[in-house]
Amino acid sequence: MKILNGNEVSKAIKLEIKQKVDALKSAGKKTPHLAAILVGEDGASMTYVAAKERDCTEVGFNSTVLRFGSDISEEKLLEEVEKINQNKDIDGLIVQLPLPKHINEKKITEAISYKKDVDGFHPMNVGMMFKGLRTFLPATPYGIIKLLDHYSIETSGKHCVVIGRSDIVGKPMSALMLQKNCTVTVCHSKTQNLTDFTKNADIIIAALGIPLFLKADMIKEGAVIIDVGITRVADETSKNGFRLKGDVDYENVAPKCSYITPVPGGVGPMTRVGLLLNTLDAIELYQKD
Numbered sequence: 001m002k003i004l005n006g007n008e009v010s011k012a013i014k015l016e017i018k019q020k021v022d023a024l025k026s027a028g029k030k031t032p033h034l035a036a037i038l039v040g041e042d043g044a045s046m047t048y049v050a051a052k053e054r055d056c057t058e059v060g061f062n063s064t065v066l067r068f069g070s071d072i073s074e075e076k077l078l079e080e081v082e083k084i085n086q087n088k089d090i091d092g093l094i095v096q097l098p099l100p101k102h103i104n105e106k107k108i109t110e111a112i113s114y115k116k117d118v119d120g121f122h123p124m125n126v127g128m129m130f131k132g133l134r135t136f137l138p139a140t141p142y143g144i145i146k147l148l149d150h151y152s153i154e155t156s157g158k159h160c161v162v163i164g165r166s167d168i169v170g171k172p173m174s175a176l177m178l179q180k181n182c183t184v185t186v187c188h189s190k191t192q193n194l195t196d197f198t199k200n201a202d203i204i205i206a207a208l209g210i211p212l213f214l215k216a217d218m219i220k221e222g223a224v225i226i227d228v229g230i231t232r233v234a235d236e237t238s239k240n241g242f243r244l245k246g247d248v249d250y251e252n253v254a255p256k257c258s259y260i261t262p263v264p265g266g267v268g269p270m271t272r273v274g275l276l277l278n279t280l281d282a283i284e285l286y287q288k289d
């Protein structure tokens, strides 16, 4: 069994991004600039946005975080999104989710110009991705593809089972694995006899958000296992009061598979790199000067 080390691979990719940014700067070109909108004080969201800011600094991007109270109106938030759409200095915008209940997330994410939608959530970008056209890819599937590529994992003709059908991970992941010539099965909460599918999978991408869901007796010997789960489980012995748990029963699955991502240190850091790659792509795709 070999570990797919997201920490190591993301570090190498970040170095490549930094070199490209340095080259842009030396050539007098624009420095990539990522903006994030953070509404309210959700602990996980604040942690993610802070991490994104650190990542930007590390690779030499400019970054801006706009913070608003959880009582901001939908109308005001739409205005703020539009201001960034019009701001030529900003290349990419993400609105950190979840948003407070009184705000329609769909309306907000669709208000972001598809040219700055580095989350890849806009219907225009979803459509382009499904057609295999060059565009922003949702960060987690993008990061997973980069990880598989880094380790030269064979995908052509392989049976890939994706567990989960979210707009952010499951659906785009299935499209990208199809583009890598996998035979793809998407399983979800209504799937019957799930083990019949997972037992026949060469590659399993677990993205359902149930800690330790995938057990050793559900996989075949030598499968490649990608664990997208990052559920916070209370744990008083850890300094934050919680530990991140994946969707895979790592301890028992690891000895049986050929490759596996750990949690933490697998898909998580690759997701962060996916966002950086999209922001760099924004310059190539839409900044022509």
Ligand code: GUN
Pocket: 094, 095, 096, 097, 098, 119, 139, 168
């Ligand atoms: N909240 C959890 N994951 C994401 C993500 O990928 N993008 C945004 N904008 N918010 C999130």
